Amino acid sequence: MSSEAAKQPSLLETHQNDDDDVQDLQDGDDLSCIPRRQRFLSLSVPPMPWFGLDIGGTLVKLVYFEPSDQAEFPESAISGEIERVKVIHRYLVTNKAYGETGVRDGHLELSNVHINGRQGTIHFIRFPSCRMPNFISLTKSKGLAYMSSTVCATGGGAHKYADIAQMELNVKLHKFDELESLIQGIEFVAKYNPEECYFWANPLDEDACKRVTWPWSGRTSSDPESTVPDGLQYPYLVVNMGSGVSVVAVYGPSNFRRVSGSSIGGGFFHGLCCLLCDCESFDDAIELAAQGDNKKVDKLVRDIYGGDYELFGLPGDTVAASFGHMISPERRKEASKADLARAALVTVTNNIGSIAINCARSEQIDRILFVGNFLRVNPIAAKSLSYAMDYWSGGSKKALFLQHEGYFGAVGCLEKLVVVTELRRQERVANGHATSEESLDEHSLSR
Amino acid sequence: MSSEAAKQPSLLETHQNDDDDVQDLQDGDDLSCIPRRQRFLSLSVPPMPWFGLDIGGTLVKLVYFEPSDQAEFPESAISGEIERVKVIHRYLVTNKAYGETGVRDGHLELSNVHINGRQGTIHFIRFPSCRMPNFISLTKSKGLAYMSSTVCATGGGAHKYADIAQMELNVKLHKFDELESLIQGIEFVAKYNPEECYFWANPLDEDACKRVTWPWSGRTSSDPESTVPDGLQYPYLVVNMGSGVSVVAVYGPSNFRRVSGSSIGGGFFHGLCCLLCDCESFDDAIELAAQGDNKKVDKLVRDIYGGDYELFGLPGDTVAASFGHMISPERRKEASKADLARAALVTVTNNIGSIAINCARSEQIDRILFVGNFLRVNPIAAKSLSYAMDYWSGGSKKALFLQHEGYFGAVGCLEKLVVVTELRRQERVANGHATSEESLDEHSLSR
Numbered sequence: 025m026s027s028e029a030a031k032q033p034s035l036l037e038t039h040q041n042d043d044d045d046v047q048d049l050q051d052g053d054d055l056s057c058i059p060r061r062q063r064f065l066s067l068s069v070p071p072m073p074w075f076g077l078d079i080g081g082t083l084v085k086l087v088y089f090e091p092s093d094q095a096e097f098p099e100s101a102i103s104g105e106i107e108r109v110k111v112i113h114r115y116l117v118t119n120k121a122y123g124e125t126g127v128r129d130g131h132l133e134l135s136n137v138h139i140n141g142r143q144g145t146i147h148f149i150r151f152p153s154c155r156m157p158n159f160i161s162l163t164k165s166k167g168l169a170y171m172s173s174t175v176c177a178t179g180g181g182a183h184k185y186a187d188i189a190q191m192e193l194n195v196k197l198h199k200f201d202e203l204e205s206l207i208q209g210i211e212f213v214a215k216y217n218p219e220e221c222y223f224w225a226n227p228l229d230e231d232a233c234k235r236v237t238w239p240w241s242g243r244t245s246s247d248p249e250s251t252v253p254d255g256l257q258y259p260y261l262v263v264n265m266g267s268g269v270s271v272v273a274v275y276g277p278s279n280f281r282r283v284s285g286s287s288i289g290g291g292f293f294h295g296l297c298c299l300l301c302d303c304e305s306f307d308d309a310i311e312l313a314a315q316g317d318n319k320k321v322d323k324l325v326r327d328i329y330g331g332d333y334e335l336f337g338l339p340g341d342t343v344a345a346s347f348g349h350m351i352s353p354e355r356r357k358e359a360s361k362a363d364l365a366r367a368a369l370v371t372v373t374n375n376i377g378s379i380a381i382n383c384a385r386s387e388q389i390d391r392i393l394f395v396g397n398f399l400r401v402n403p404i405a406a407k408s409l410s411y412a413m414d415y416w417s418g419g420s421k422k423a424l425f426l427q428h429e430g431y432f433g434a435v436g437c438l439e440k441l442v443v444v445t446e447l448r449r450q451e452r453v454a455n456g457h458a459t460s461e462e463s464l465d466e467h468s469l470s471r
Numbered sequence: 472m473s474s475e476a477a478k479q480p481s482l483l484e485t486h487q488n489d490d491d492d493v494q495d496l497q498d499g500d501d502l503s504c505i506p507r508r509q510r511f512l513s514l515s516v517p518p519m520p521w522f523g524l525d526i527g528g529t530l531v532k533l534v535y536f537e538p539s540d541q542a543e544f545p546e547s548a549i550s551g552e553i554e555r556v557k558v559i560h561r562y563l564v565t566n567k568a569y570g571e572t573g574v575r576d577g578h579l580e581l582s583n584v585h586i587n588g589r590q591g592t593i594h595f596i597r598f599p600s601c602r603m604p605n606f607i608s609l610t611k612s613k614g615l616a617y618m619s620s621t622v623c624a625t626g627g628g629a630h631k632y633a634d635i636a637q638m639e640l641n642v643k644l645h646k647f648d649e650l651e652s653l654i655q656g657i658e659f660v661a662k663y664n665p666e667e668c669y670f671w672a673n674p675l676d677e678d679a680c681k682r683v684t685w686p687w688s689g690r691t692s693s694d695p696e697s698t699v700p701d702g703l704q705y706p707y708l709v710v711n712m713g714s715g716v717s718v719v720a721v722y723g724p725s726n727f728r729r730v731s732g733s734s735i736g737g738g739f740f741h742g743l744c745c746l747l748c749d750c751e752s753f754d755d756a757i758e759l760a761a762q763g764d765n766k767k768v769d770k771l772v773r774d775i776y777g778g779d780y781e782l783f784g785l786p787g788d789t790v791a792a793s794f795g796h797m798i799s800p801e802r803r804k805e806a807s808k809a810d811l812a813r814a815a816l817v818t819v820t821n822n823i824g825s826i827a828i829n830c831a832r833s834e835q836i837d838r839i840l841f842v843g844n845f846l847r848v849n850p851i852a853a854k855s856l857s858y859a860m861d862y863w864s865g866g867s868k869k870a871l872f873l874q875h876e877g878y879f880g881a882v883g884c885l886e887k888l889v890v891v892t893e894l895r896r897q898e899r900v901a902n903g904h905a906t907s908e909e910s911l912d913e914h915s916l917s918r
Contacts (some may be wrong), residue, residue, distance in 0.1 A: 046890070081775040081792050120581075153775075154799065180775030180791075222499060267770060267792035284784055284829060287821055288735070289794030292768055298797050299811070300746060306798075323714060328528040328627030334647060335773055336729055344627075345528050345714035345738030350745050351753075352601065374734055375822065382826075386833045391803060 060150050067442075069140060070174035072105045073112045077197070077437030078431075079181020081267030083150050083397055085161065088116055092135075107411050117147060123158065126151035137216050140441040148431050150397075157183055160192050170306040174198065176442055177359055177435040178205040198444055199325040203272050205436030206264060208278050210395070212439050220427050221393075227407035227414075229259055238424055261389045265372075265396035265429065266370065267291035271379060273387045286376050291396035301361040307383050308367055310401050316366030320359045323348030346371040357391040372398070374403045377412035381421065384413075390421050397430030418431040499588065503697050507650050515896040516587060516888075517621035519552045520559045523885030524644070525878075526628020526650065528714030529608065529738055530597050530844055532881040535563055537793060538584075538591040560656055564594055573598035578877055589889040595878050604633055607639050616765065621645065623884040623889055625652040645891055650719050652883030653711060654727055657842065662873050667874050668840075673892075674854035674861075708836045710827050712819075712843035713877065714738035720834045730830050735822050737845035743815040748808040756812055757849050763809030765803070765817040770795025794820040819845070820852045824859035829862075837868050844877030 037344065074089040077126040090113060094100045120128050121274075175189070177197040186197050213219045217239050242439040261283075262272045268291060271284040290306070297309035325333050325339030327349075333342075347367060349355040384392050392413055394396075399406055407426055413423040428435070521528075521536040538562060541547045565574050579595040598606065608752030622636070624644040633644050666684050673679040708721045708730075715738060718731040737753070744756035766788075770782050774796075780789075790821045794814060796802040831839050841856055853872055860870040875882070 081795060082771055082798065132726075154548070180780070183774065184777035267775070267795050284825070286825065287769070287790040287793040287795075288818065289792060291795030291798065293816070294790075295768075295794030295797030298803060299794070321742075322734070323528055325627070328631065328714070329626070330631035333627070344733040345736060345742075346734040347716050347742030347746070348528060348734075348738030350742030351529065351738065356745060371576070371735065371739070377734065378731070382829065382833075386829075 038324075040105070047434075069142075069279065069445050071103060072100075072109055074139065074441055075175055076205075076434040076436070076439060076440070077175060077177040077179075077182070078433035078437060079153055079156060079177060079179040079185060080430075080433075081180060081349065082153055082398075083266075083430065084153050084156060084179075085397075085431050086149040086151070087136075087431060087434040087438050088112065088147045088149065089142070089144050090437055093143040097142075107413050115146065116149065122149070123162075125155055127398050128449050129431075131284065132429075132431065134213065134216055137212075137315055139438060139447055146435065146438065148434075149427070150430070153181055156181060157188070157283055157286075158184070160188060164193055165299045172428065175440070176200060176440040176444060178202050178433050178437050196243075199438065200437055200440050200443075202433060203280065203282060204278075205440070206262065206395075207272065207274055207277075207432075207436070208439055209432030209434065209436030210393070210426065211277060213229070213432065213437055215425070217427065221424055222427070223422060223424050224403075224407050224410040227410035227435065233407065257391065259387070259389050260391040260424075261380065261387065262395060263376060264391045265289050265394065265398035266374060269376055269396075270380075271383050273383070273389060279365060283387060286375060287380055288372055290372075290396070293368050293372045293398065297365050298309055300364045300368070304367065306397075308400055308405075310369075312362050313365035313369040314404060316360060316362030317368040318343070318363065318366065318367040321349055321354070321367035322362040324344050335438055341372055343370060346374070361417065366404075369402075369404060370408070373408045374412070377409050379408075381413060381416045384417070385422050391424055392415075392421060393424045393426065395426050395429055395432060399425065475607060500544060508759070516612045516900055517891050517895065518550060519547075519556055519872070520886060521586070521888055522622050523628070523652075523881040523883070523887070524624040524626075525649075525880035525884060526600055526603060526626040526632060527844075527877075527880075528627060529600055529741070530572060530713075530877065531600050531603060531628065532844075532878050533598070534598040534878060534881040534885050535559065535594045535596065536563065536586055536591050537594060538588070538589050540590040544589075544851040559851060563596065568761065569596070569598065570602070570609075572602055573606075575681050576878075579878065581660065581663055582877075584659075587892055592884065593885065595623055595875070595881075597877070600628055604635070607632070607635060611640055611883045621892060622648060623887040625649050625880050625884050627898075644889065647884055647887050647890075649880060650711075650727065650729060651725075651772070652725075652887070653709065653842075653879045654719065654879075655886055656722055656879030656881065657709065657840070657873065657885030659882055660873070660879065664874065666873055670855040670869060670871050671850075673852050674857035680828055680854065704838065706836045707836070707838040707840055707871075708827065708834065709840045709842060710823060712736050712823060712841065712845035714845075716823055716826075716843075720829050720830070720836060722808075730834060733822060733826055735819055737819075737843070740815050740819045740845065744812050747815070749892075750812070750849060754845075756849055757816075757851075759809050759852060760812035760816040761812030762901070763807060763811065764809075765790070765810065765814040767806045768796055768814035769793050769817065788822055793821070816849075816851060817855070818834060820855045821859070824863075826858050827856075828860060828863045831868050838871055839868060840873065840874050842876055842879060844878050846872065 060404075070389075071090060072089075076087045076089075078085040091100075091109060094106055094109070097105075104409045116122075116128065120130060122128070127150055129148040131151070134146040136143065136192055137146055175195055175197050178200045179202055181201045181231040182197055186199065189195050189197050218239065219239045222235050222239050225234050225236050259273060259275045262274060264270045264272065267289055269286040269289040270282055272280050273283045274280040294303075294306045294309055295304040298311065301309065301312055303312060322343045323345040325338050325342045326342060327346045328344050329340065332338060350359065378390050384390070393404065394409055406423075410423040413421045424434070485524050497827060519536075519538060521537075523530040531574045538547075538552075538556060540771040541553055541556070544552075563569075563575065567577055569575075573754045574597055576597070581593040583590065584593055585751055622642055622644050622821070624632075625647045626649055629644055629646045633646060636642050636644050661847055665686065668687050669682045669687045672681050672683050709721060711717045711719065714736055716733040717735040719727050721727040722728045741753045742760065743751075743754055744750040748756065749761060750756040769790045771787060772785050772789045772791045772828045775791050776787065779785060779787045797806065827839050827841075831837070839860055842855065846853055857870040858867045873879070
């Protein structure tokens with residue numbers, strides 16, 4: 025996808041209740057005490073709470089922005105923002121689990137970030153996509169929908185659930201493209217978290233193996249002329265491993281292109297483990313796989329060649345045929361559920377490793393960033409990808425990982441509030457609610 | 472692999488009994504009646520029967536050359552060739568099945584071919600690689616090993632079984648590289664069989680779909696200057712789908728390179744069908760898959776997006792996550808064994824389709840040749856690959872198929888008898904058994 029296509033203004037829905045904050049301010053309140061700059065800000069900036077939502081094939085990723093700067097915004101008391109934030113805070117931030125399936129990843133909390141002119145903390149929550157209807161009911165019953173008429177969403181479900189959200193909650197989802205949100209989210213989080221990016225050193229050596237932070241900015245460049253003090257080093261490849269897989273080549277902040285993909289991802293692994301191993305959850309499946317041995321399930325190069333296939337530099341322990349031993353009744357008897365789960369994991373990892381290295385070669389890119397929830401609680405996959413990238417590139421290409429694994433699309437959406445604010449401003453100008461001077465002021469406040 | 476590497480003289484074992492035909496001729500026979508040219512031929516040409524053997528990860532492919540020109544070679548009676556051929560003929564050619572698992576594909580028989588200066592018919596036989604030890608015992612018990620001390624072999628098993636063949640049969644396998652044999656076999660068969668190559672027209676339209684012969688020679692070229700009357704059109708891509716998958720870009724008869732591969736091939740499909748559907752054979756698994764519906768197992772783009780993902784041109788019925796629905800207990804109950812088998816088939820086909828189209832793009836090749844035993848009795852895969860190549864290339868790239876699907880490596884080996892003959896001649900010259908004049912004569916007989 026070109027950056028031009030990614031801008032896609034046609035995907036942005038018109039905001040339905042775009043005057044709600046204005047009405048809050050018109051109910052007889054005395055605005056004279058609010059500095060002009062802040063008052064103008066509030067007129068177009070969507071009211072709190074702010075959410076970013078990535079409705080994927082398997083998981084919904086929800087990020088919530090909790091402001092920490094309300095003291096600087098006197099109108100937040102008038103507009104009821106403080107009260108609204110308190111309600112959300114009580115529900116979301118004091119729990120670590122929601123219902124049976126929602127989970128807050130407290131360890132990922134990101135403080136002191138700036139979004140759309142405000143400072144605060146981002147909270148990270150996930151639940152299964154099949155619970156999306158329940159989420160909508162919950163949102164309705166808690167009155168969160170009325171509070172937050174502005175929801176930026178991405179992922180396939182942003183399209184699928186747009187109608188139901190409109191019907192049930194009277195909220196229109198502002199839909200943003202998945203990959204654009206992903207890249208924007210990655211760059212946003214990497215900017216705020218210096219520990220975000222890491223690699224595995226000695227990935228297959230149990231004793232020497234360790235996670236090493238990769239200070240992914242200009243500091244690591246060997247060419248001091250090309251340093252970008254607070255940015256990422258372009259180009260890089262993003263391999264987004266969710267239910268399915270997308271591979272995106274990134275050449276600049278808004279210059280990227282989907283170069284490949286695969287249907288063999290987290291959904292395949294989890295689905296196959298449910299079928300073959302009676303696993304109930306992804307976490308169970310990963311735990312089981314960690315105890316298994318894929319060599320009892322897969323046919324290796326050495327099973328066919330009796331050793332290495334030297335002519336192509338294929339070591340004997342390379343998998344030649346995934347699940348290839350399972351055509352033998354004796355071998356099937358010998359393979360445990362853990363072995364099968366491990367084979368499913370290795371199938372996904374090897375296939376993506378191969379696609380990634382081919383894409384990296386044809387795009388001439390050396391840094392390969394693996395993200396997505398397939399990597400959650402899954403160091404086996406990460407280590408195996410690390411080894412594979414190093415081995416097959418002769419050490420020239422590096423597998424990198426990010427702490428916030430699957431949340432970048434949702435974070436990218438949260439940042440899209442800047443775009444929503446600008447849209448609201450344009451509407452206000454068009455409707456005669458704002459002057460061009462005001463619009464300039466507001467514009468200068470959005471980052 | 473470069474063509475230079477492919478020549479690999481180091482892989483050729485020295486022939487152990489290279490004087491056996493000479494001894495046959497020295498046992499008091501009167502050679503004066505044999506024309507000099509033919510007698511010289513017999514001195515280095517390996518004795519009948521001639522076999523080519525491709526010992527793959529799952530199947531052994533055995534091709535047998537039955538001479539039809541014995542009348543022209545009076546010494547064939549003297550050397551016992553006629554008797555030996557009769558024994559083999561009785562056993563191999565009058566049966567269509569051998570033991571429980573060996574099968575002769577009678578419909579593939581190829582007549583009037585010329586190999587190493589002789590004319591005859593090639594017969595095509597296959598059996599499971601796990602029966603290789605039984606095959607060796609059989610060969611021993613039938614006395615075939617004594618008859619045929621020259622066996623050219625390829626595939627992983629050529630390396631794995633070299634020692635056992637040497638030990639049990641006192642036969643050294645002449646080992647040839649897999650991909651070199653494959654390409655040589657393809658070009659050999661295509662030359663002799665004008666109907667060899669075909670494509671599927673309207674592949675997904677049940678009524679209009681049909682196999683169409685692709686006269687793969689200079690006749691099809693749009694540029695009359697570039698025609699090669701009896702050759703193939705270079706470049707082409709070969710996707711060899713056996714237990715695992717190799718992708719080879721072919722630029723000329725001995726100019727080719729392995730550009731990619733995958734462990735998700737026939738072994739994966741067959742193995743998974745054994746585990747999930749209790750299939751006993753590959754043929755059972757294919758038959759079951761033909762009755763199933765992968766949409767009950769796989770998560771499609773429309774299951775996630777509610778429709779097409781237009782920005783990337785992904786139609787709604789594209790598989791987004793193979794086996795992705797299987798994380799739901801309800802969906803698992805609804806999926807039949809046939810649905811699971813179909814999903815396994817589609818997983819392999821889509822993955823290879825994607826790898827093939829990416830390789831074809833990066834190598835700028837338009838003709839993509841799918842071969843290997845995964846395609847045997849498997850029109851679903853062939854039609855789906857045909858549709859995929861056409862769709863994703865916007866009609867510029869074509870999926871082509873060959874009638875002799877999985878036998879090209881074995882045929883390529885059979886043709887390697889030319890190389891063996893030349894090696895034997897060189898040995899004879901070195902040992903003072905032949906003059907350089909004789910060697911020239913012989914050389915001119917090899918193609």
